[in-house]
Amino acid sequence: MTFATLRRLGIRIAVAALLTSQMPAAHCAETTITIDNFTFTPAQLTVKVGDTVTWKNHDDIPHTVVSAGKFRSKTMDTDDSYSFTFTAAGEYKYFCSLHPHMTGMVKVE
Amino acid sequence: MSDHDHHNDDNPGVSRRRVLECMTWAGTGVLWTISGGVPRSLGLVGSAQAAEPAGLTFLQISDSHVGFDKPANPNALGTLEEAINKIKSMPIKPSFMIHTGDVTHLSKAAEFDNAERIISQAKLDVHYVPGEHDFLDEDVKFYRERYGSGAKGAGWYSFDANGVHFIGLVNVVDLKAAGLGNLGAEQLEWLEQDLKGRSKSTPIVVFAHIPLWTVYPEWGWGTEDGARALDYLKGFGSVTVLNGHIHQVMQKVEGNVTFHTARSTAFPQPVPGTAPSPGPMKVADDKLRGLLGVASINFKQGEQRLAIIDTPLQG
Numbered sequence: 001m002t003f004a005t006l007r008r009l010g011i012r013i014a015v016a017a018l019l020t021s022q023m024p025a026a027h028c029a030e031t032t033i034t035i036d037n038f039t040f041t042p043a044q045l046t047v048k049v050g051d052t053v054t055w056k057n058h059d060d061i062p063h064t065v066v067s068a069g070k071f072r073s074k075t076m077d078t079d080d081s082y083s084f085t086f087t088a089a090g091e092y093k094y095f096c097s098l099h100p101h102m103t104g105m106v107k108v109e
Numbered sequence: 110m111s112d113h114d115h116h117n118d119d120n121p122g123v124s125r126r127r128v129l130e131c132m133t134w135a136g137t138g139v140l141w142t143i144s145g146g147v148p149r150s151l152g153l154v155g156s157a158q159a160a161e162p163a164g165l166t167f168l169q170i171s172d173s174h175v176g177f178d179k180p181a182n183p184n185a186l187g188t189l190e191e192a193i194n195k196i197k198s199m200p201i202k203p204s205f206m207i208h209t210g211d212v213t214h215l216s217k218a219a220e221f222d223n224a225e226r227i228i229s230q231a232k233l234d235v236h237y238v239p240g241e242h243d244f245l246d247e248d249v250k251f252y253r254e255r256y257g258s259g260a261k262g263a264g265w266y267s268f269d270a271n272g273v274h275f276i277g278l279v280n281v282v283d284l285k286a287a288g289l290g291n292l293g294a295e296q297l298e299w300l301e302q303d304l305k306g307r308s309k310s311t312p313i314v315v316f317a318h319i320p321l322w323t324v325y326p327e328w329g330w331g332t333e334d335g336a337r338a339l340d341y342l343k344g345f346g347s348v349t350v351l352n353g354h355i356h357q358v359m360q361k362v363e364g365n366v367t368f369h370t371a372r373s374t375a376f377p378q379p380v381p382g383t384a385p386s387p388g389p390m391k392v393a394d395d396k397l398r399g400l401l402g403v404a405s406i407n408f409k410q411g412e413q414r415l416a417i418i419d420t421p422l423q424g
Contacts, residue, residue, distance in 0.1 A: 037385040037386035037388070038328070038386035038387060038388060039385075039386065059388055060179040060180070060181065060388060060389045061388050061389065062214075062215060062242070062245065066286075068286075074247075075215065075245045077215060078179065093286065094286075095286035095287065097284055098241045098242075098245075098284075099329050100284040100285060100286055100287060100288045100289070100329060101287060101288075101289070101326070101327070101328065101329040103286055103287050
């Protein structure tokens with residue numbers, strides 16, 4: 001690793017630290033829910049307000065995630081993903097509108 | 110076949126056991142016919158096709174998934190073309206074709222264009238119903254623009270041919286969480302009106318993408334309110350229900366109703382319960398064409414059952 005690379009990395013870390021320190025909420029974690037074999041994993045997930053959840057489709061068939069009145073992804077083809085940031089507490093039940101037997105829930109505290 | 114006594118059909122005495130006995134997990138290239146509610150194999154496709162059928166013959170193709178290019182079949186457009194070539198070479202020209210949905214894989218305009226370019230080479234009228242893969246474009250307009258003219262709601266309609274009443278239904282929209290396929294109140298009301306006053310001796314063919322009967326709810330293979338549609342069909346002497354979606358041949362007879370699902374022209378899916386989930390099933394390259402195919406349906410005046418021949422692309 002060259003000095004220049006290390007320096008750029010250092011600046012990036014410093015910038016990231018600065019941005020983080022200015023954010024009002026302490027939590028802004030990112031979590032991934034995978035879709036394999038027509039199944040959301042984990043099927044139930046608990047996150048904090050402000051967290052972002054990303055669904056990633058590993059199947060060779062498109063899927064969606066829909067939570068009535070809350071969020072609705074576009075069709076995710078193989079390896080496509082969709083992210084949603086939860087700004088309010090609650091239980092968000094969701095499903096795949098193409099294969100409705102696929103269901104999951106995100107609990108936001 | 111005409112010895113089938115449909116006066117008994119109102120008798121709901123078809124036990125679950127009986128239904129299971131009648132459920133056929135059909136092999137490839139076999140002509141199935143129904144006598145007294147029991148499926149009977151008449152022979153291989155070659156010999157079945159040699160005997161010239163009288164009456165109405167039409168074809169069913171399904172699940173062409175144009176645009177699909179994953180390992181289970183890197184060239185779904187190519188296998189659709191093979192299916193169409195097979196249709197073009199059939200010794201008896203069918204009257205028309207039905208397509209039971211999933212014309213495309215992702216509802217892209219180019220996928221619809223490619224599908225049309227290949228399917229039109231059969232030079233047959235094609236009656237379409239949509240699959241869930243045909244309504245994925247942002248404005249949900251490509252399917253309707255191409256195939257929706259004259260249809261009601263999300264694309265349902267009926268027509269008559271040779272004294273047979275055909276009903277195309279849509280059960281892939283407005284699906285509910287944890288549910289199955291869905292027809293919805295508006296469509297069911299239309300269906301009831303469509304059948305009202307029709308002679309009970311009129312043979313009925315109903316076609317829709319997702320099976321109207323419950324094949325395997327764990328994988329979503331069934332229609333939530335399918336039983337209500339079947340209620341309206343009670344009393345008709347001959348009802349044939351043709352579906353796709355599950356990419357394999359399955360047949361069941363219940364009273365006056367014959368249920369049948371067609372193969373895909375794109376890729377096979379596993380037999381229910383034999384895999385962790387549905388979805389494209391990768392098989393050895395030399396096995397693929399034995400699991401893809403088309404169905405030919407023949408109706409002879411005066412016979413209760415329509416004869417259905419499933420023809421694989423190969424084997």
